[in-house]
Amino acid sequence: MPDDVFDDHCAAIVRSVSTVIDGKADAVRLALTVLLAEGHLLIEDVPGVGKTMLARALARSVDCSVSRIQFTPDLLPADITGVSVYNQNTRDFEFKKGPVFANIVIGDEINRASPKTQSALLECMAESSVTVDGDTYTLTSPFIVVATQNPIEMEGTYPLPEAQRDRFMARISMGYPDADAELAMLRSRELSSPLDSLTPVVTVEQLRELIAAVRRVFVSTAVEEYAVAIAQATRRDREVRVGASPRATLHLVRAAKARAAIDGRDFVLPDDIDALAVTVLAHRMIPARRTGDTAAVLSGHSIADVIERIVAETPVPVVAAAS
Structure with missing residues (x-):
């Protein structure tokens, strides 16, 4: 990929995400860095500072398959990876893919699920595959998890185990916006969400080319x-x-x-x-x-x-x- 094309695509992604995330240029740049490095991103901060908004804006900027998992205490591992269902017509079990089978998976408040459910992502994030009932299924490439979590001292959260944290390439904190950015947010979001007008700026094939360029x-x-x-x-x-x-x-x-x-x-x-x-x-x-x-x-x-x-x-x- 020519350097000018690479730069144009990167700039387009940054502009797209920045229309939703006000005054957080460093966070947007780091998110793009992890995306191009084929890593998984953990966004940690207190509620209401735009963690999920950043994840969704990044996902919407790329024309690829996206799924979102809302982690809750009653979520089961099968709700993430998928489950084998018996088909009475064929008299055999069929695997129904879970939301993890997407290019970009948004895990919202990942530390609200139990450690058992969190562990369902270990194989996915390390090997880009899922094993269910002895059968291994390869996930779509690229495969990227963008997870958000609240500080673990907050009520109703479980600390991520060391093995889970180690699979995230980077962790960033959003922080509170400055006064100008917060004022701009109030004015721009009074009638609608900026996500509603966000459209993909690169295709999944272009994203693969960007990733390939980074590898070189x-x-x-x-x-x-x-x-x-x-x-x-x-x-x-x-x-x-x-x-x-x-x-x-x-x-x-x-x-x-x-x-x-x-x-x-x-x-x-x-x-x-x-x-x-x-x-x-x-x-x-x-x-x-x-x-x-x-x-x-x-x-x-x-x-x-x-x-x-x-x-x-x-x-x-x-x-x-x-x-």
């Missing part, structure tokens, strides 16, 4: 070693009980390739790793001790400080552009 971004050995050094340092740090997994390292490099492509480069810089380290690593790590405000620890702010310190202490390689 060059990563030097020095940058790979830099990413590994940061991940290894998180496992040795005194303030961390569980450090970044090897999957986290892989996700960090893949996200860095997407960031480089969005910036118009065909090679990754150490700056890309630095910029994404907290977003990609923080939600996977567990602090060695919980001090201070519990909410801050659980939302990843203390771990973010540790990651920033590790990044600052890790020697930065000198990288030349790919020839």
Whole structure:
């Protein structure tokens, strides 16, 4: 795909989502980064700040299959993956696909479901497949989960297990809008939702081409070693009980390739790793001790400080552009 076409498609997606999400350029950019890196995105924040709106706007900007799952305490694993139903005419069981069989799956308030139901997504997110009654079904490519969750100290929520968090490439927080953005939101949404007028700006085939272009971004050995050094340092740090997994390292490099492509480069810089380290690593790590405000620890702010310190202490390689 030519560079100018890649840039045009990326800009179109950003503009489309930004018409719905006011004043959150960084969140929109990170969402696009995860989308192009074939990762799964976790959006965490308090209710009412636009988590689901961001997920829906991103999904509507691409002309592909989209499904939404509202996670509730009574949701069952079969409600996500599908179920085998007996057909009296054929006298055999037929598999009825669940909502996970879509290109983009929006999981709304994922931590309101029980851990058993949450686990139904483990195979889907790691292997892009579903196994039911001994039969394995391959999910459509690309397959991306965009999940929202409320802070786990809120009533009626279950903490995501470590294995589930590790499957999300990145976690972002929306935060409250500034006064101008909130005022603009009041005026623009008085009569209708901006989602109603949102139309796809890229096709699913164009999205596949964008993803393929990101895969071709060059990563030097020095940058790979830099990413590994940061991940290894998180496992040795005194303030961390569980450090970044090897999957986290892989996700960090893949996200860095997407960031480089969005910036118009065909090679990754150490700056890309630095910029994404907290977003990609923080939600996977567990602090060695919980001090201070519990909410801050659980939302990843203390771990973010540790990651920033590790990044600052890790020697930065000198990288030349790919020839």
